Amino acid sequence: MKKAEKTKKLIIEKSAQLFNRRGYAGTSMQDIAKEAGVTKGSIYGHNFKDKEEIALAAFDYNLQKLFGELWKGMDQEPSAKGKLVFYCEFHRKHYKKILAYGGCPVLNSAIDSDDTHEKLNQKVRNTLQNWEVTLSGVIQLGIAQKEFKKEVDAVYYANLFISLIEGSIMLAKTRKNGIYILNALQHIEHLLQTIDINH
Amino acid sequence: MKKAEKTKKLIIEKSAQLFNRRGYAGTSMQDIAKEAGVTKGSIYGHNFKDKEEIALAAFDYNLQKLFGELWKGMDQEPSAKGKLVFYCEFHRKHYKKILAYGGCPVLNSAIDSDDTHEKLNQKVRNTLQNWEVTLSGVIQLGIAQKEFKKEVDAVYYANLFISLIEGSIMLAKTRKNGIYILNALQHIEHLLQTIDINH
Amino acid sequence: MKKAEKTKKLIIEKSAQLFNRRGYAGTSMQDIAKEAGVTKGSIYGHNFKDKEEIALAAFDYNLQKLFGELWKGMDQEPSAKGKLVFYCEFHRKHYKKILAYGGCPVLNSAIDSDDTHEKLNQKVRNTLQNWEVTLSGVIQLGIAQKEFKKEVDAVYYANLFISLIEGSIMLAKTRKNGIYILNALQHIEHLLQTIDINH
Amino acid sequence: MKKAEKTKKLIIEKSAQLFNRRGYAGTSMQDIAKEAGVTKGSIYGHNFKDKEEIALAAFDYNLQKLFGELWKGMDQEPSAKGKLVFYCEFHRKHYKKILAYGGCPVLNSAIDSDDTHEKLNQKVRNTLQNWEVTLSGVIQLGIAQKEFKKEVDAVYYANLFISLIEGSIMLAKTRKNGIYILNALQHIEHLLQTIDINH
DNA sequence: CATGAATGAGTTTTCATTCAT
């Protein structure tokens, strides 16, 4: 990797943490430059058109950093149930890291960008749609593989899972207590029982 | 009401909308002054020490405006089940207004304030705790009144409800579709069935 | 005294302390109104044209408050030597009060007003001239009354006394130690010995 | 010298004059920017945290500018008497410049900063202490070298000299007449005679 | 007369962005 690419990556990495913690308006170019150890001027050099472009790249970086392994891991599980159990295990294993990192970047960016930053908002929208598609796809796979009852509404459950996790991350972050996430995960696993074909 | 009080109320009302839509850093005193039809200077003449103080008052105002009727209405219902059904009905009836208003101020302020605005964050924390206490209190009332099974974990369910609603509001706001909220409410009502003593 | 006059006096008294401590630019109309327990608007009522007018009245008030008794007391002494000893005694007795009050208003206003507030500066200039005239007059009286040597330069000594006292007040105020004033007074009294006709 | 250093120096130089003439509160960042020919924003780009930091640097600059040569010159004189005569000569030579510059920055800052600007006040306090130490050191050297009588109280005289000069600068500035300084210097030289071992 | 409210120009400070070197 060339130096320019390395610097660009560094700027994204460092800004990503800041954006996740302080939001778009709360993160200054100064802060980013300082954190990345480069000059403000050089950020514009050949790398980024403006602050928004950094924020967009930072969002992608955060997604990959926090959830990259999640989808990979789920892929490795053959059964739908296994995939969804992995989904819960993953969050149970990593929620502390997510909280320490400033919370879920999807939730943070969703709230931060609505009504103000259309492009970032669009990115979040796409992400949430992908999550819905992926999770509901797994559930439908489960139905096809006779793991889950055939009358289960896959999209409905997918979004329940997302709502439970994002809502409980907000609770945990604000109330400084991870139990809310653990309870939400427990409930998701309970739901997996109820849609199990053997239930 | 005196003129000063009227103006003060106006400043809070107008700023409350702006804060809910654009967040703390994204809302300038200029914006507030313009929206309220007063000069920047005069805002400080109305006993507002600084921007933070306005934001704190605005948060209280938003809470009362959007959820004031909720707790009142629940109080009127004698049965625990009735209270919780009212809770769902209320959200079903008002979610469009909430979305149009910029989303749930508790969720928005929770995300906006963490890591940066301690006082507002504390207010949100208190609000979420009150919600937990109130909802779990209703469930425990239901247990006492033999409406709900005695082994039900009241606090656990209370926070599931909160997570589901807040998470789904984020989804609905971002994906511009109220269905996520309706589905979350449906699930809450389903949960109420499962904890019913006659279930 | 009518109420209006009383209020006017109160404004002057309270502002006088503030001006002496914080200077002209450092004292706001807000501060004055608060300290005097009146509204900002009422200050302008029929009392004062603007802030400068208050500062001018406050200067006169401070002069009278801190040094009014000095010139009266000197008047009562028949001999020139007695007058000047009283002058020293007075400062020895009152320097702590002067320091606690924010220092000598003549010195403070002299520094505060030069290059910026012509009218106040003129007032200070007049005051210092009066002091010179009064003190040198006493010395000349002493010469006439054969208390002091006839070749003594009255104006020269008068201004030495003023310089010593004002300079030492600055030292005492800044270094938080009254000894500098006491030493200056001791030196003035020593000088009185040296110009004594019996020396 | 690099451009940045040059600009920084320029900002200090220009602000130093303004602060000495108009005081801290009376000097605005706008004024400084205009005088230095830079934009307000750029001032903060030159490692000045805030206005106070500029004022502190300006004070040091003024001290060096007006009195730097004084202590150097005194160092060159071998005898204590020579040093103190140089001290007087220096002031006699430069008092017009000091008056034109807005007066003595130590006196000005002492009055300007007391009760309000603690850091600047501390700097002034240190300066006055250094002056005391330096002057009394010279007098003690004179005693050691048998130039001055051995019973002379060095600290007492040092502060008399400072009081006389600072007090007379205030007089001269306000009454627009340098004679007060010249008389104070004459008196200091007279005092040097009286403490001379040959007197 | 007195007051509450407002005004608008002012304050210090920060920002994203540009550009000569």
Added chain:
DNA sequence: TATGAATGAAAACTCATTCAT
């Protein structure tokens, strides 16, 4: 390319003063 320096607009907040009631 990279950087130091600059820019100008905008941020939060304060001020002396005015005036309708």
